[in-house]
Amino acid sequence: MITIGNIAAAIEEFAPTALQESYDNAGLQVGDPHAEAKAALLCIDVTEEILDEAIARGANMVISHHPLIFRGLKRITGRSPIERIVAKAIKHDVALYAAHTNMDSARGGVSAHAAAKLGLTDIELLAPQNGKLLKIVTFVPSAHAAAVKEAMWQAGAGHIGNYDSCSYSMQGTGTFRAQCGANPFVGKVGELHSEPEERVEVIAPSWRKDAVVAAMLSAHPYEEPAFDVIALGNDSPWGFGVVGNISPTPAMQLLADVKRIFHVGAISYSGSNMEQSITRVAFCGGSAAELIGDAIGAGAQMFITGDVKYHDFTSSNHRIIIANIGHYESEQFTKEIFFDIIRKKFPNFAAYYSEKERNQINYL
Ligand SMILES: [Zn+2]
Structure with missing residues (x-):
């Protein structure tokens, strides 16, 4: 079964929501991420007409570029198109999902x-x-360096351009003295110990920090691994x-x-x-x-x-x-990105371009 959350995750793998601007409201706006996704209708803006089209075509997910809900909704009584669309989407079990400035920046x-x-x-x-890249550095006994690097790569570190598994290693010596209550991987409690270690550096997107650090800690043999998380001033991709x-x-x-x-x-x-x-x-x-x-x-x-x-x-x-x-004209092909992501990840899932969508701006 493909869920609404699975479709959202595929889009967010391409366009992480952490890339969205502070004023934005991208992501799942209406719906249950655990519900089955039957089909998706793709558009730039969610309108009442497009929601009706989704219902008529059996699509229980509408994926748009512009978020329908931008600011908080204090009531849903049908007084505005946004309130009516939200109410109708809930009533008909249609999920509303948007990838906005995160899709711009992806x-x-x-x-x-x-x-x-x-x-x-x-x-x-x-x-x-700027401010989206981190360097994560840790110090590992050489025999365990490969496993620690692999764990961090798997968690999303080490991607540069069209390369993955990027890292830098340098040999050195770590020192420590285990105190009472410690259970050291090497060395004895109360004795100063020197251990040949590898300094391992990887780059990571800021939103993967927790995952990469957790993966590093779980693969690291030490009871108290030392590590640095360093914010980079590099331009991000x-x-x-x-x-x-x-x-x-x-x-x-x-x-x-x-x-x-x-x-x-x-x-x-x-x-x-x-x-x-x-x-x-x-x-x-x-x-x-x-x-x-x-x-x-x-x-x-x-x-x-x-x-x-x-x-x-x-x-x-x-x-x-x-x-x-024109705003719409310059963004209209964004629907194709949604389509391509879904087609690649879920080849048998039905994703349709809206037939009702039109530029809401006319020219005389
Ligand atoms: Zn726009």
Whole structure:
């Protein structure tokens, strides 16, 4: 049986909820994680129409990019669409799940996935998150180092880029004197002991700290293992927006391509040199005008995002072409990420794209 929680866990393996912004509310919003998941309907926003579609199609899970419940609900009396959707979802046993800013920041998340539609290559993060990486160091008798490393890797440590099982070891000597009441693995109570040890270092995401430390402690032979947990200032492999290269394309041609690929009713854009050929493009799904400076700093000639205001356009002094393609348009392909995750992990589970979903913004 595949549960609602199993589907959520698969999505969170790709986009851990620890990556979400402080204002966000990603995760399971309505429903029992232990209940069987029969089928899932995929969308960007949960609407009453989409919930009706899920019920009609026998899908007892709706997976959206935007969370339905963002702030606390004080009552559920049907006065607002959110209250009505929550009440109806509970009544019909439909779980509501969202992966929002955690999906934005995930490796291969919202922006990287959308940018691939444009054919961007050599993709890098535009605004990596900081404070998400730890180094965990421990000191192990050499004969036990391999087992301790393996335990930490299994718990989620030691991933760097496309590599796993990363660690660093150095030989040294540990000293200790067991006190009364101790039961030392080596050495005698009351005697100073020197032991050849290996200093083992691994890197880990901050949200795996407890799991990695617990795994290390359980594999470590000492009664009182020494270890350090060190916060790193390194840019993390998670963050907002991407920048990449594109084969030389005239600016107006690229805007026309974007309009077609993202089904945009109208692109509003600014730029003083629309004659140039574009080879470097920054993209951020959703509402990311605050990353204009990062896009300029990354050498992009064009920045594509949604929700750009007048002063956002003008504040860049035309040092970059800014293309405002709409919030929904820039995030619409996020449903495909959900689909791919589910298809890979649960090949026989039914995940459907909503047929009722539409951009709620129209263009005249
Ligand atoms: Zn959004």
